[in-house]
Amino acid sequence: MHYDNVLAGQRQPWLAIDPKPLAGYPGFELLPALDNRWEEVVATGNMTRAVLRRFDLLTEVLGLDRQRATGWTLGRVLQNALWDIEDGDTALDPAQIAIAAALMRRRPYPRLAT
Secondary structure, rough: HHHHEEEEEOOEEEEEEOOOOOOOOOOHHHHHHHOHHHHHHOOOHHHHHHHHHHHHHHHHOOOOOOHHHHHHHHHHHHHHHHHHHHHHOOOOOOOHHHHHHHHHHHOOOOOOOO
């Protein structure tokens, strides 16, 4: 779920649309929330700080291990990059590059094992 899929509703104050259910570790699904409304991240003047703030809020609210969620988010960035290359793109998504760079600034590096 991401910002563009939450709408004002009449039977409830909000309505979530376009579900894409997945089974697996919830940290895999953080990337859409990190790169949606990217212009707001850029407008802060400190993309690293803004990305890490979003990431920390999401992991805190969801009760996720940050190191593990970092690994899954980086895996998702890699997956998207490979799909983009497969589709013939010649440049990687700048937002996803910035997200990966921000997450990689943290130590220790994420564990990728489940």
